Amino acid sequence: MNPQLKKGLLDVCVLAQLQRSESTLYTILKRLLAQGAITVKKQIYHSHVRKYYRITAIGEDKITQFIADWDSVEAIVHFIQEGAVDDKS
Missing domain, CATH: 1.20.5 (Single alpha-helices involved in coiled-coils or other helix-helix interfaces)
Incomplete structure (x- = not known):
């Protein structure tokens, strides 16, 4: 599959989720965390908390x-x- 097509597909998936609700992505991340499918690492960067997700x-x-x-x-x-x-x- 064309790499640009793959990238475009991922972009459209994210946009479609945001179209449903602005908080949809957070809901998906919370669900994946609860299932143990991802982990999150928090780091403070210039007094802001950044989250890094890993599968x-x-x-x-x-x-x-x-x-x-x-x-x-x-x-x-x-x-x-x-x-x-x-x-x-």
Whole structure:
């Protein structure tokens, strides 16, 4: 996949979440923290607290499972599309 397309996809995902609610990203981060999928490290920088998020093994497993599930979804869609093409012949 084109790297620019990947970057654009991530941007659109973030923008879509912000469109729903300005606090949606914080909700997602809180949920991932509660699940143990990410950790947070806080550091003070020029009297402001900065948060640095890092993925955990649980988060890596979530990605792996999502990709496996997505492959199944793609296979189903491909199967349906092939049937639709065959019906037109």
